[in-house]
Amino acid sequence: MGLSWDLGTPINTALLVYILYSVQKIVFPPLPDLAPKSVPTEFKDGYSWMPKSHPPTLLYQTYTPKSLSKYDGKDGGRILLAISNMVFDVTAGRNFYGPDGMYGNFAGRDASRGMAKQSFALEMLTPIDQPLDKLEDLDQEEIENMRGWIEHFSNKYVICGKLVENDAA
Secondary structure: OOOOOOOHHHHHHHHHHHHHHHHHHHOOOOOOOOOOOOOOOOOOOOOOOOOOOOOOOOEEEOOHHHHHHHEEEEOOOEEEEEEEEEEEEEHHHHHHOOOOOHHHHHOOOEOOOHHHOOOOOHOOOOOOOOOOOOOOOOOHHHHHHHHHHHHHHHHHHHEEEOOOOOOOO
């Protein structure tokens, strides 16, 4: 007696459906459900989705050398510096521009001459009670140097104001 395969019988049809279902589960396994079950609030390592506090809002304003000097980061506050009469908030770079940073002497000051001449010396800074440095004695290479720093700062930090003479504000 030979075996015959007849899909007309209910048992054979049920077995065929079961075999096809099992093969489909092996060949095409179910994808994991990647959707979160709830809205995440924190990672295991402590990363918070929301900042602990909102950073202070920056308003574009006019600074004088005297008013800019308050933002030197010595009190743990904001750190601003100016290059070519543009004032940048460099607080995010506190390690560089803070009181103990490599460029700490530029904090709260007009850093144009120092950046142009690639010098961190204190004599590169104009005293805050004197007129702004016009930078008329810079050569073309130093001007290009300063423009490079302006481009770098513009891409990395927020421009939060302009620097004007002490008696102009």
